[in-house]
Amino acid sequence: MSNRDRQKQKADDFLALHHAPTILILPNAWDVVSGKIFELEGFKAIGTTSAGISSTLGYADGQKMSLAENIEVVQRIVHCTTLPVSADIEAGYATSIEGVVEAAHAVLDVGAVGLNLEDSTGDPTTPLFDIALQQDKIKAIREMALANGIHLVINARTDVYLLNDQSSQSLRHAIDRGNAYKEAGADCIFVPDVGSLDKNAIAILVKEIDAPINVVAGATMPPISELQDIGVSRVSVGPRPMRAVLSLLRKIAKELMTTGTYTLMTESSITYSEINRWLTREKSNDA
C-alpha cells in the first residue's frame, strides 16, 4: 500500500471512530514520548495540544509559535506511531482562507489525518471569527483535502464557552455555530469550556447539533461513561495531562532544593531501558 493509501485508510478509520458505539477518547500529546505512552496504553488515536507543544518550545499558547514549529512536532509524532494523529493547529496561523488552507495542507503533508480549527481571533474586541468566514475556511479545507484524496477529519472548535460570557445565549450560540460548521463540512464539533459546561448543557449540544460532539475532560466534567451515555462522540484532554506532570516536576524540583532528597524523582519512574525500547527511530534526513 502506498503512503498515500495508508494515510487515506487511517483518515477513514479515524472518522469511523467518531461514529462508533463507544466514545472516542483522544489524549493530547506534546512530543513523541508523550504520544508513545498514549499509544502503549491502548488509545486508538492521538491528538496534539498546541498549548503543550508551544510551552515545550518556549511560547505561550495562542499562535505565538509558528505553523512550521508546530508541524515539525506533529511530524515527529506521526513518524513514531501507527495510530491516526490529529493536529491542533489553533486558528490556522492565518486570518485568510488561503492561509488556513495552507496550514491544513501542511497537516496532511506530514501524514496527520485530522485537525482542530478554532474560531477564536485572539482579539478581545471581536473574539470570534464571523460564522460565514469560518464556514468558508472549513469548506476550503475540505476541498483541498478531497483534492488530495483524503477525508481529513475536521474537528471544528467553537470557543463560545471560553469567552467568559455567562449569558444564557452561550448554548444557543454554540449550537448555531456547531450546525453552521457541520454544514460547511466539519466532521465533529468541539466545544471546549472552562468549567462552564454542565451535563445538561452537553446533552442539549448533542441533541441540537447535527454532528458528533467533542468535549474536553476536566475537574468539572462528568466521567467518560456518563459522557458516552448522553451521546458525546469524542472526549479529549487538551493540555491537562501535561499541566499535571509539570506540577509533579515542580514538586520534584522543590524537594531537590529544600530537603535535598530524591523521593518524588525515584518512587515511581519508568525505567531508562523501557523508554529506550519504545523509541526506535533511526537517524533520518526528514526532520
Place this chain on the structure above:
Amino acid sequence: MSNRDRQKQKADDFLALHHAPTILILPNAWDVVSGKIFELEGFKAIGTTSAGISSTLGYADGQKMSLAENIEVVQRIVHCTTLPVSADIEAGYATSIEGVVEAAHAVLDVGAVGLNLEDSTGDPTTPLFDIALQQDKIKAIREMALANGIHLVINARTDVYLLNDQSSQSLRHAIDRGNAYKEAGADCIFVPDVGSLDKNAIAILVKEIDAPINVVAGATMPPISELQDIGVSRVSVGPRPMRAVLSLLRKIAKELMTTGTYTLMTESSITYSEINRWLTREKSNDA
C-alpha cells in the same frame, strides 16, 4: 554588554559555582518549559539531558538524534532563561577530535556555557575511548573555546561505573581517567553510576581526583547534604525527573482508559495561565 561578553560572564559564573562553599545542584531539562520550572524554583544553572531530549524527538538515548537536533533544543532553552546552561552532548556525535570540537563549537554558538562529554564509545567490545584520545578531545575543546574568548565549562564524564564491571578496579580506573581529563583541561569530572557508587567510593573519588566531582542523584545516592559534606561539587539528576513525570503520565492515561475519570490529571496541576505567564518568547526567525 555584548552578547559575547554576557556569555563570557555567564561561563565564569557557572565555573565559580563549582568552587563555591555550597554544592551545585544542576537539574537537567529536556525542553523549554521543564527548564523554566527549574529556573523558577531557584536553581542557579540548568543542564540538559540527552536521554530526555532524544525521547521527546523520538529517539532512544545514545547518539541516535543528530547534533543539530540536540542543539536546536539547547538553543531554545538558552533563549528562554538568563541562567547558565550546560549542554549534554553525549560523546560529541563524532569519533574524531575535529568532530567533537565542532559539537562543542555549536554549544558555544547557541549561547550555552558548559558541556558534558562522555567517554563511552557505544561499542560493547571497546566500551570506552582510549584515555589519550579523550584527553586530546578535551584539550582541543578548551583551545577552541579560549580562542572564542570563553572559558567553556567542560564536565568530562567517565562511564567506568556504567560498564557493569563490578571489579574492584572500577574505582582506580575512574580516578585515573578523572585525573587524566582534569590534566587535559576539564573543569569537573562526572562519574555517573547505576547504583554502584556508594558514599565511601564517592569520598575516595573526591579525595583522589584533583578536580570538582559531579555525581548523579538517584535512589541509592546519599542526600545532597551528605554529598556536600564529603566534598562533592556538583550533583545532577540526568533523565530521572523526566522518567518520573512520564510515569505519572502513564498513570493518567491508565485512569482515562479504565475508570474514565480525571483525578490524577486534575488533582495537582499548574494552571494554564501560570504556564503562559512564564513563556514570553515572541516569534522569531532564529529557531
